[in-house]
Amino acid sequence: MDSPDQRHLPAALDDPAVNHAGGIARLMGDGNLFGRVLARFRNEYRQAAAGIRTAHDQGDAVLALRLVHTLKGAAGMIEAVPLRRQADVVERMLHTNDGGIHGSLARLQDELERVLRELDALASTLPERRPAAPATRPPQTGHDAVGRLMTLLDEGNGDAVDLVREAAGALAAQLGEDDYREVADLVECFDFDGALALLRSRADGG
Structure with a gap:
């Protein structure tokens, strides 16, 4: 074989x-x-x-x-x-x-x-950086940001990489600084499955 x-x-x-x-x-x-x-x-x-x-x-x-x-x-x-x-x-x-x-x-x-x-x-x-987001984009609360991030991760959508940066404060407030950093590191490495599993674990109280 x-x-x-x-x-x-x-x-x-x-x-x-x-x-x-x-x-x-x-x-x-x-x-x-x-x-x-x-x-x-x-x-x-x-x-x-x-x-x-x-x-x-x-x-x-x-x-x-x-x-x-x-x-x-x-x-x-x-x-x-x-x-x-x-x-x-x-x-x-x-x-x-x-x-x-x-x-x-x-x-x-x-x-x-x-x-x-x-x-x-x-x-x-190849572009070096993402253009600045429009000033009119409304800020996201922690719950909004976490839900949006989970949706993007589930879809395999690369916008998740930008979201963990743009909504860092809201995500850290909702998840806690340590969990936010762990999730952000996984997303930055394109380990979307790992990041989504971690978020689901936290949502389930794990």
């Missing part, structure tokens, strides 16, 4: 590094927002595969799992399908403590570099 890597490798070679049309569709057709998400990925994930390898080699399985899960989420947000698949392979191998993981880590590095080469070629077209 083929290994997980062998099963995924042909698809990784055939698929584009980033499915731009799919990424824009994921963000409700907002091409400008997708550009900001790509720019954030390009700036923040350059050393992601190296960090996962270092954590694994140092025996820190918890950190390696957290890093690869975050990378998988970020790859999914930009529709970098081959990278997301390979991150999933590595994540499963880390869970099972598979001794053959080094080849998978090398393929993860290759896929990440393929994505970054494409984004580097687009660098001049």
Whole structure:
């Protein structure tokens, strides 16, 4: 039987590094927002595969799992399908403590570099920051902000990244500073599932 890597490798070679049309569709057709998400990925994930390898080699399985899960989420947000698949392979191998993981880590590095080469070629077209929100936008209360954030996370909508910044005060007031920071960190890393699970846990009194 083929290994997980062998099963995924042909698809990784055939698929584009980033499915731009799919990424824009994921963000409700907002091409400008997708550009900001790509720019954030390009700036923040350059050393992601190296960090996962270092954590694994140092025996820190918890950190390696957290890093690869975050990378998988970020790859999914930009529709970098081959990278997301390979991150999933590595994540499963880390869970099972598979001794053959080094080849998978090398393929993860290759896929990440393929994505970054494409984004580097687009660098001049990627926005650096989101335009300022209109002054007429009404402030949100904590309950409004938490509900809106949960909706965006459930939809996989990248506006969640901006909301945790724009409504920081309201969210912190409702969630508490520590929980707000934990949620914000997850959202900034595109771990929308993790952030939503945490919010639901808090809503249920967990």
